[in-house]
Amino acid sequence: MRIKYAVLTAIATILALPASADNTQGIAESTIKIGNLGPFSGPQSTFTPLNYGAEAYLRYINEQGGVNGHKFVTVFADDSCNEAKGIGAAKKLIYEDKVFMIMSNPCSGVAMAIKPTLVQEGVPWIGASANPKISRPTSPGIFHATYTGIESGRAMASFAMGKPSTTKIALAMHSDDWAHGYCDNATDYIRSHNGDIVATTVLEHGATDGTAQALQIKASGAQAVMACLYQPELIVLLRELQKFQINVIIVGALGADFNQVVQAFPNHDWLNQRFFQPYQFKARLGTGPLKKYHDIFVKYLTKDELPKVGEPTNFYYFGVPAAIVTVEAFRRAGPNPTRESWEKAMESLRDFDTGVLADTETFGPDKHVGVEKMYAVGLNAQGQETVYRAWGDALPETE
Amino acid sequence: MLTLLPQLLISGISTGMLYALIALSMTVVYRATTVVNFGHGDMVAAGAYAVFVFGLGFGLPFLVALALAIVLLFAVGFATQRLLLQPIVGGPHLSLAMMALAIGYTLRGVLRLEWGNETINPQRPYLQDAYMFGNVVITTDDVVICGIVLLLLVVLFLLFQATPLGKVIQATFQSQRGAALVGINVPLFHAFMWGGGTALGAIGGVMLSMIAPLTPDLGQWTLVQGFAAMTLGGFGSLGGAVVGGILLGIIQKLLGFYLNTVFIEITGYLVPIVVLLLRPQGLFGRRAAVRV
Structure with a gap:
């Protein structure tokens, strides 16, 4: 009887635990699955261009053939800039959609709320939210390619x-x-x-x-x-x-x-x-080195993802560096990337010019915020x- | 610091007039149906968006866009009552309040779907100018808002006090069963009043979008202020809604400037607490008597 209870307890415990993410979760033979988390609804949805900017760059890379034979597949998830909803959305991305990493995530409150789950599961994060506590002190896999508060x-x-x-x-x-x-x-x-x-x-x-x-x-x-x-x-x-x-x-x-x-x-x-x-960028929007990204937005984003009126605005461009740095790290991580090799590649970036930001990106084991000068x-x-x-x-x- | 007092009072009156307009439109619905429309703020925002769509989207002149928006929002209010509230009108009052709240959230969600990721600068029918009177600045917006609210107050006062329709409204407010017994089609009347209140709210939304950027959440803040103004003035009182709105606007400015700016937001919540505790009928409302 005691053995039967012990077995049942063990089974119940295993079932109660979420399936832990392995270090190649989201990486398939020809695809890499990325979770794009943001406020697609709610009062803070003015931030969604940050999500679309990153996505436009990934679509552009896909059309160039991807990275090391992998193309990016994006799963969007809505957090409404609400912590409770954000935790649910992040868990869905990690445990159901089984993404390799979470990108964009402009809302600081949500980013802080999901950080314990990310750290526990070892899921990489590279976002645009401003709270410096997300990446300071450093946590494995968690990076800021853009400026914090x-x-x-x-x-x-x-x-x-x-x-x-x-x-x-x-x-x-x-x-x-x-x-x-x-x-x-x-x-x-x-x-x-x-x-x-x-x-x-x-x-x-x-x-x-x-x-x-x-x-x-x-x-x-x-x-x-x-x-x-x-x-x-x-x-x-x-x-x-x-x-x-x-x-x-x-x-x-x-x-x-x-x-x-x-x-x-x-x-x-x-x-x-x-x-x-x-100002985050090395030139005026849509001019000089930023002209390329203007054209990427216009070509790869849908009508619903672009502004209803006028040209792509600041937040579209500000969403891009996270995607550029992520792609570069995959390039350096080789054809069979793992979380460890991707993180090592991120930390190897020195004076890396995104072509977008005013500063170059430099990361290291003790430095997970890549840029300073604005x-x-x-x-x-x-x-x-x-x-x-x-x-x-x-x-x-x-x- | 006292040199800024006249400016704070003038600005308080101007802002308060806007609150009064929202409170007036809520009062019209409440007075006819005894339901507080907790979704009203979102209908206010919808009115502003309707003018934006008719104006900039279809290229119509402002006054035509405004007229169409008023008609559209009247239809929205009318349909809301007929299709969504009338079927549950016999149920608990809480159900009606929850339904109104849910309708508001739905409307806001729809607005966010289309315009959630941008703030809009709507069409302005007049040039914004500022006039100096000593140290006091008065803008065209201040004058227009105050003028429109006073005009609407006069029209509504005449409508409620000096027309047969006003008597119908009063009769229905006092006893729906009694009104029905004397031949008033109460459900249809309720639908018309919902339409009227919503259309009035649309005018408030348009005025609001002149002074604040248009976002789907525009009405949230004003709902709280409109409700506070209604509570302060007395539920169901048109004059009370206006006086309550103006007082609230002035109190916010004075507390915000002389004490702390955090009071600006919480005044809208503090006022109902204080009023409901000290004078539940508000300044001009009637004390409710329950016959047992």
Whole structure:
């Protein structure tokens, strides 16, 4: 009887455990299965171009014949930027779809929520979410090929303080982890460079009015505002600052698409040399080395995946580096990749030029965030989109 | 800091007028059917999207697009009541509230399917200008919003107080069974009032999209504010909805500026708590008496 119970208990225990992912899960003879996780529904679905940018590049690689005889097969999963839903979606990708790795995943909350599962199962992750805690300290298989809140927060503050005599800075932010990821790092930079935080104002998700926040900024005498806000609320704040003619420079975080923000101002003269964002790329969108990616988006994405109006925007391009670096690591890992060989290949990347980002990618066993240096983007005095290396130092235009 | 007080009051009134418009449209439905439409915020957003589609999508002039959107949203409200609420009208009140909530979420999901990954800058029927009166800035939006809400308030007041339809509304609000006994087609009347309330909400959505970017979640924030304004003013009171909306707008601005900006969001939740505890009938509502 005791033996019977022991056997039943053992069977029940085995059944209760999810099937653990093996180190070649998702790799077949001619395919590599990738999980593309993102907010395809819900209020944060403005981030989905990050998912589509990565996917466009994989489709492009597939048409070139793939990598070492493997073509990429993408399984999309919707997390709605919701932690509970994200955990369910990631588990489905890992245990049912049996993907090799998870890519894109723009939402920091979801990325942090699924991290324990990824680490437990050894599933690689290379995403675009901003929370630096995802890849710092390093965990096996978890990489950032794009900028986290640390790099972006510092870039926001250093650009604003690059304007001569700018020391009084106000913060306008959401009260969530994402916003703190940017604004806390900007604050550290400002304080360590003899600047003052003269006001901290909160604008919550869904807010349709920012009068009190704008007037607080005005009353504080701030010279610059670090706006750690998502796109709709950033637009609301900018409109209020414009309404009250508050003469500050505003540096937004990467939660908003620069081009879509500018498009929200039919007469955007007021934004000229006033609104900036940290900029991830080595040229203006669709020009110079980025022209290739514009053409890839237009060719390989469907009508539903492209913007309803206008050209592919910032987030499409920002989705690409994760895919480029992933493909390069597979190339280096050889015809029979495993998780270990792919991770080793990732960590072997030194000064690898994605052709997209302002910085080159360098990884190592103790460094799983590949890039640091950022530029800034804004409208110059003539209202033309301009990339700056630092305040007043515009990057030469490339065709 | 007191030099900014006049500006905060003016901005509070302007924002409050918008809340009042949302509260008014919810009040119209509540007064006729005694149902609080928890899906109303999403109908507000749908109204703004309808104008966007008719205007920029089909290239129609703004006023034509607005008229079509009002007709469309009236039809949506009418159909919602006839097809989805009427069949369960005899059930518990909670079922009606849950149905309204579910309809709102569905509508939002549909909007997200098409426009979820972008913010939209809708067509503007007038140029945005700012006028300085000393230290106070008043924009064209402030003037237009206040003007439209006051106009609608007058129209609704006359409709409710000085027309036979107003008497029907009052009779149905007081006793649906009694209204039916004197020959009023209560279900059809309810459908018309749902249509009317939804169309009014659409106007609110259009005004809202003038000051905030258009996203499928546009109505979420305003639903909370509209509900708070309704509670403060008194359920079922048209004047109360307007006064409640204006007071809420002013309170948000003052607390947000002088205490902390985090109060701006929570005021919409604090006000119903305080009002329901201290004066459940609100400022202008009637105390409900239950006969036992």
